[in-house]
Amino acid sequence: MNEEYAPAKFSYIWLCQGCGIIVGAVVSGFLADLVGRKIVLYVNLTMMSLAQGAVCALDDWILFLIMRGLVGIFAG
Numbered sequence: 001m002n003e004e005y006a007p008a009k010f011s012y013i014w015l016c017q018g019c020g021i022i023v024g025a026v027v028s029g030f031l032a033d034l035v036g037r038k039i040v041l042y043v044n045l046t047m048m049s050l051a052q053g054a055v056c057a058l059d060d061w062i063l064f065l066i067m068r069g070l071v072g073i074f075a076g
């Protein structure tokens with residue numbers, strides 16, 4: 001995308017993270033019923049922290065969107 005379309009990039013970021021939260025909520029709820037809430041909470045918190053740290057190191061736009069989606073999944 002060109003730089004004149006920069007405001008549109010923000011909507012893609014919110015879209016990827018929002019969809020990730022929806023998917024993560026369903027998957028995390030299912031896993032919490034199977035293995036317990038504490039284990040799922042700790043795993044999600046750890047993975048979300050690692051994914052958010054990886055977002056800081058990225059310079060590619062597509063990888064940034066993928067990692068924001070993963071942050072959303074682990075936040076859900």
